[in-house]
Amino acid sequence: MKEFFSSKKFLIIACVAAFLIGIMIYAAVSSSNAVNSAIGAVFSPIQKFSNSISNKVSETLDMLINAKDYYDENQRLKEQIASLYAQISDYTQLEQENDHLREMIDLASSSDGIVLSEPCTVIGRTANDIYGSFFIDKGSKDGIEYYDPVVTASGIAGFVTEVEYSYSMVTPILSNEVSLGVYCVRTGETGVIEGSYELALDGMVRMVYIPLDCEMTEGDIVITSGHSGLVPKGIVVGTVGETFIASNGLSRTGLITPSIDPYQLKTVFVITDFDGKGSGYEE
Amino acid sequence: MKNNAENPSAKLLRPGVKTALKWLFFTVSAVFMYTSSTSGGGKPQAMLLFPMVCASAVFETEIPSAVFGAAAGLLLDVSLGKLPGFTALWLCLCCAGISALFGRLLRKNIINFLWVFLLVGGIYLYIDYYFYYKIWAYEGYRLVLKARLIPSALKTLGWALPVYAAVYVAERLSGTQRKLDLEEQDKNIDRV
Numbered sequence: 001m002k003e004f005f006s007s008k009k010f011l012i013i014a015c016v017a018a019f020l021i022g023i024m025i026y027a028a029v030s031s032s033n034a035v036n037s038a039i040g041a042v043f044s045p046i047q048k049f050s051n052s053i054s055n056k057v058s059e060t061l062d063m064l065i066n067a068k069d070y071y072d073e074n075q076r077l078k079e080q081i082a083s084l085y086a087q088i089s090d091y092t093q094l095e096q097e098n099d100h101l102r103e104m105i106d107l108a109s110s111s112d113g114i115v116l117s118e119p120c121t122v123i124g125r126t127a128n129d130i131y132g133s134f135f136i137d138k139g140s141k142d143g144i145e146y147y148d149p150v151v152t153a154s155g156i157a158g159f160v161t162e163v164e165y166s167y168s169m170v171t172p173i174l175s176n177e178v179s180l181g182v183y184c185v186r187t188g189e190t191g192v193i194e195g196s197y198e199l200a201l202d203g204m205v206r207m208v209y210i211p212l213d214c215e216m217t218e219g220d221i222v223i224t225s226g227h228s229g230l231v232p233k234g235i236v237v238g239t240v241g242e243t244f245i246a247s248n249g250l251s252r253t254g255l256i257t258p259s260i261d262p263y264q265l266k267t268v269f270v271i272t273d274f275d276g277k278g279s280g281y282e283e
Numbered sequence: 284m285k286n287n288a289e290n291p292s293a294k295l296l297r298p299g300v301k302t303a304l305k306w307l308f309f310t311v312s313a314v315f316m317y318t319s320s321t322s323g324g325g326k327p328q329a330m331l332l333f334p335m336v337c338a339s340a341v342f343e344t345e346i347p348s349a350v351f352g353a354a355a356g357l358l359l360d361v362s363l364g365k366l367p368g369f370t371a372l373w374l375c376l377c378c379a380g381i382s383a384l385f386g387r388l389l390r391k392n393i394i395n396f397l398w399v400f401l402l403v404g405g406i407y408l409y410i411d412y413y414f415y416y417k418i419w420a421y422e423g424y425r426l427v428l429k430a431r432l433i434p435s436a437l438k439t440l441g442w443a444l445p446v447y448a449a450v451y452v453a454e455r456l457s458g459t460q461r462k463l464d465l466e467e468q469d470k471n472i473d474r475v
Contacts, residue, residue, distance in 0.1 A: 004345075004383050013349045013379045020353055020375055024368030039361050046318050054322035124321030126364040127328040128431045133364060135321070162364075169364065176421050198423035201430055263325040 037164040044137060044167050047124040055266070113275035114232055117142060119267050120150075123167065130200050131175040132262035133158075138270065139166045147230055149271045155236030155259035156180075156224060157268055168270075172262040173237065174200040181225040182207060182237050182256075187215045190225060193237060193256055203261060204241070210252040216240050222256060232274040298458060305457035309339060309351065312449070317358040327431050329438035331446060332359050333374075333407075337400045338443075338450035340378040341385045352378030365415070373410070377403045396447055401440070408436050 004010055027036070063070070120136035138144050140163050148160045150170045159178060162169035171177060174195045183190040191207040199205055207222060220240040226233025236259050243254040296304070316331040332355040340348035356371030363370070381399055389395045412432055416424040 004387070009345045012346055013375070016349050016353055016375055017372060020356075020368045020372040022368075023357075024366055024372065027367040036361060036367055039357065043314070043317065043361075046314065047321055050318035051322045054319075124318075124362075125323065127320040127323070127330070127362045128435050129364060130427055130431050132325055196422045197426045197430075201426060 036162070037166070040135075040139070040164045040167045044123060044135075047135070048121065048137060051123055113273070114271055115273035116151075117144065117270040117272050120168075120270060121267055122265050125263075126169065130197055131172050131195065132200075133161075133169055133171050133175075134262060134265065135167050135169055136268060136270070137167055139164050139168050141165055143272050144168050144270050145272070149231040149235070150268050151235060151271060152260060152265065152268050155238065156231065157260045157262060157265060159230070160270060170262075170268070172260075173258055174203065174205055174262065176200075180231065180237065181227045182222045183225050184214075184216045184240065185221045185223055187220065189214045189216055191222075191254070193222070199255070203257065205238070205256050205258060207240070207254040207256050208246065208251065210243065210254055212245070212250070212252055214243065214252055214254075216243060216254060218242065226276065229276055229279040232271065232276070301457040305453050308453050309335070309450075313355055313358060317362055320362045327434035327438060329442045330359060330363075330435060331439070331442055333404060333439055334400060334443040334446040335450065336374055336378050337381055337403060338396060338447040339454075340381040341391055341396055341399075341447075342450065342454045343382055344386065345379045345382045348382035349375045349379040352376075365411075369414075370407070373407055393444070393447060397443065400443055404436060404439065408432060 117138055120138045122134050123137045124135045126133040126135070136150070144160055144163050146160060146163055150157045150160060156173060158170045158172035158175070160168045161171040161177075173180060173193065176195045176197065179192055179194045181190065182193050189210055191210040193205045193207050195205045210216065218239075218241055222237045222240060224231045224233055224235045224237060238256040238258040241255040241257055243252050245251075246253045312335060313332060316335060320328045320330065320332075336348075336352045336355045339351055343351070352374035353371045356369075356374035357367060359365075359370040359374070360367045381403070384399070385391055385395070389399075412428055416427050
């Protein structure tokens with residue numbers, strides 16, 4: 001062993017190790033790095049291809065394995081459709097109520113000025129991430145920036161937390177690194193949503209700082225308040241589940257089921273610009 | 284002619300070509316393992332690159348092992364969303380160490396590979412857990428160990444034997460001479 005430590009081999013290995021330490025330090029102090037960009041540029045097309053194969057195989061296996069479940073679900077859905085037909089007479093009234101709510105919260109005006117990216121394909125997922133972070137095939141060359149919100153038609157999916165030249169990484173709102181100002185559409189009560197490891201396993205986040213006398217009930221919809229300047233106002237976040245008094249006794253905490261499951265996403269959009277972007281007190 | 288007649292496959296490919304094919308196989312396997320680890324759903328994934336580089340280090344010399352370990356480590360860093368260089372540095376040093384160890388002190392067999400792999404993987408698991416979760420003490424951080432890191436480590440361990448076997452076969456097919464272990468090479472040792 002002594003000869004090994006005094007040999008050229010050891011010197012070369014020490015140089016490689018020093019190079020890697022350099023990469024680590026560079027990556028830690030800079031927002032973007034050449035290593036990730038280079039690897040991403042090479043592997044993005046391969047990832048995209050393998051991901052599409054993986055999705056096809058999963059879907060086929062899923063059909064074969066869960067045929068019984070789908071049959072049961074089909075029966076249940078048929079019953080549900082019958083029930084929905086019975087409720088159709090109330091639709092006109094609900095439509096009016098919906099229009100009224102839209103006017104109240106001024107959703108229409110909040111949508112002005114939103115600039116969406118081209119559709120972004122989910123090309124891969126961060127292995128073993130409990131929050132379900134994923135990679136999309138658009139990067140800085142497509143105008144994507146840090147902390148840009150990522151959405152679908154169903155609501156907000158997360159935020160861009162890593163931007164490379166040809167791809168980006170998205171951290172879902174389930175993450176404990178994300179805090180987002182929200183309010184309840186029906187009651188107008190405000191709060192902040194935040195994630196945790198424990199809740200992420202159940203696919204939920206919590207809404208904190210809700211007033212003690214809140215009127216929110218299960219099934220209410222919460223949307224973004226837009227105060228932070230990071231995300232436009234009025235994007236659906238999820239539905240309210242159970243609420244309970246927080247441990248400090250000063251406010252209530254609610255469990256929110258996000259409208260989007262990050263593991264089911266295949267295509268998303270990035271909001272690259274909107275009225276009031278960066279104007280909030282949070283950065 | 285006689286030699287060729289006795290062993291027709293011996294000169295089928297030149298040693299340099301065989302070595303190139305072996306490294307091509309390792310590279311393609313590494314890319315496949317990288318893409319497969321980022322293509323799954325929400326379940327814990329096996330980190331196949333980990334046993335792959337450790338197994339190749341058993342048979343290769345120090346420098347190729349260290350470089351392959353560093354390259355695979357960078358791929359793992361990207362797929363796991365870690366700081367680039369975090370896993371690469373660990374695998375670079377460990378692969379060089381494994382190679383030196385198996386070249387000088389240990390016999391190249393699966394038992395020795397397994398305990399060395401367990402040691403390298405176990406320490407990495409703790410370092411990963413400590414620096415990425417424990418040190419920050421986020422609420423419920425222990426759950427990550429139970430729900431992600433340990434299941435992933437167990438899956439990786441389960442794949443270690445097939446991966447070792449694949450690497451072993453590749454090494455044999457490439458015609459790499461099995462080096463004798465230290466005591467067998469030592470001419471000063473009398474054998475009965």
